[in-house]
Amino acid sequence: MKRNNSEIRDDVIGAEGLLLTALIQLLQESVVGFLKAGLNLRRGYKQYETLWREVQECGGLETSLIDRHTLSGVAFGLGTINVVLSALPTKILRLVSVFGYVGDRELGFDMLNACLDKGALLSPLALMLMIFFYAALTPFAPEVLEPIYGEKADKYIAYALEHYPDSPLYGVLVARHARQQRDLEKAVRDLTRISDVPWAEHERFKSTPLALKAWEALYHLCSYELGMTELYRLNFAQAAEHYRKLAEVRYWSQITCRYLQAVCMEAAGDAEGADLAYSQIKEISVRKYSGRVISSDQYVLRKVKMRDEDRRRGRDSWRGALEVLVIWNGHTCMRREQLERCRDWAEEALKTAKGDDRGVTLWISGCILKELGELDKAEKRLHQAVRSKMHHDTLVGPFARYEQGVVAWLRGDKETAKKHWNKAQAESHDYNFEFR
Structure with missing residues (x-):
């Protein structure tokens, strides 16, 4: 073993930072963001490759020369990069795969399962990533992916409920899975149960501002998912109220949340409230990420402009909500x-x-x-x-x-x-x- 455990762990932490930065950049949905993500994935992957060779020289993931948290970190990194690259659409992959590697999904999941089996620091994150892939990405192509991944999603969700029954993070993913199974009532119950917990009153949160801020972000995510679930139930008034609150706290995209409020109010028959929400969209400053307006905001700004232009022709109140x-x-x-x-x-x-x-x-x-x-x-x-x-x-x-x-x-x-x-x-x- 050429290096000691601490030196290897330092490199794992550095590679993990590059990986997590790349994942955030992928979510920005901009060409610049994708290119930056590709560069960070390349740097991170090369570091993980070097680390993996060292792990193999020491006897593989079962070695006692390296602690289990460091070993699980290497497995998590290699697994995540392979799974993410294998799941990207072709157009994004062309921008991201600047190092000519498209990812091996089977290898990726083997590595994530190895990380989970270690019961180490990153094991819960590996479990969350697998649930997210199987349960949260499946809705983008459910007819094709559900027969393939449905059983695996059920397996990992059952594991999460057994080991982390009170976790709000897993709870959101479980609710999304229930929604994809067309059990909208269960999804609403699960999300409401999470958002109704008075975490902000807990002593640990009062003494840890960062933890409180993280909980607030999760609370807003629950509200967003509740709004979307109520929209799918055609409960337009309830959905509009969720998005009104999110727009007021400027969650994620204030423009998109205000638009969702407006179209839901239209569909609920509240024309006056919808007109007010539409007018408020025009007063919001457009935010850019990596120099580009995100896709949903581009869509909203175009729709609001079209609405102004053809207002005199009349418009079915349900159309905007159903299009969304x-x-x-x-x-x-x-x-x-x-x-x-x-x-x-x-x-x-x-x-x-x-x-x-x-x-x-x-x-x-x-x-x-x-x-x-x-x-x-x-x-x-x-x-x-x-x-x-x-x-x-x-x-x-x-x-x-x-x-x-x-x-x-x-x-x-x-x-x-x-x-x-x-x-x-x-x-x-x-x-x-x-x-x-």
């Missing part, structure tokens, strides 16, 4: 009775919709019909959406093509599904939420 619901894949979490209500709204709107509104409504209708199992009708609507000439809502084309691929996948035609998905990637650029 479909963009966030909420239709894959809804039960049949809720989907049927949305289908009826879309059918009624199609009788008078024109221009971009018609294209958006066709896309929404196709998504809802797909969830109801009416695949022939869904394919027809999605095909019409793809062929629609969009002047402003350019995301409709690639998003509708993606859904066409899902319809083909559900029919068992995987080759056609892949063709649709490849076309969705290649046909257009620079639309809102492109990196999804």
Whole structure:
């Protein structure tokens, strides 16, 4: 052993810092952020590679020459980098993989499981990452990923509930998993239980400001998830109230939260309240990350401008909320009775919709019909959406093509599904939420 345990641990801490910085940069959804993340992943990966060679020279993860916390740190780093790179969309991967490595998902999960088995400092974080991958990323492509990852998500969630039954961090992930299983009532109960705990009154939090700040962030996350879950339940007034509070405390994106409040108030029939919320959006300063406005804010600012321009034509009160619901894949979490209500709204709107509104409504209708199992009708609507000439809502084309691929996948035609998905990637650029 060329170096002592402390020297190896120092390098593990440095590599972990690079890794966590890269993960934050990936969440910024900007080209500059992706490039910075790629550079940090490259530096971190090279450090982990060197550390892994040292671990192997000492006898592998079972060696007694290196403490278990350091060993689990090496396993966590290698596992996380491999899993993250293997899960990134192609467009992001081209920007991030500056060192020509795309990630080995199987190796990544083997390493994360090894970290979990160590019962060390980073073991809970490894468990959280695996739950996040299986339970939180699955909603982005549920029809494809749920049959593959659903059982694994259940396994790790059961482990978390057994070992950390009172953890609010795992509780949020458990609630999101319940929501994806269409158990919206359980998701609301779990999130409410977490947010109702008076952690701020605990003596430990009073004496530790950083811990209190972390709890406040988790509380706001619960409120955001509750708002989205109520939107999926079509409880628009309750959803609007959650987003009103989040906008007032400037959680994450004040612009996006205020817009979510506005569209939910519209759908709830509160036109006056919605108008006020829309007007407040224009007064908010636009924040940039790495010199770029985040995707959701770009989308909101464009929608508010379009609303002002076509206000005189009238607008169905449900449309804005349901469009958000479909963009966030909420239709894959809804039960049949809720989907049927949305289908009826879309059918009624199609009788008078024109221009971009018609294209958006066709896309929404196709998504809802797909969830109801009416695949022939869904394919027809999605095909019409793809062929629609969009002047402003350019995301409709690639998003509708993606859904066409899902319809083909559900029919068992995987080759056609892949063709649709490849076309969705290649046909257009620079639309809102492109990196999804």
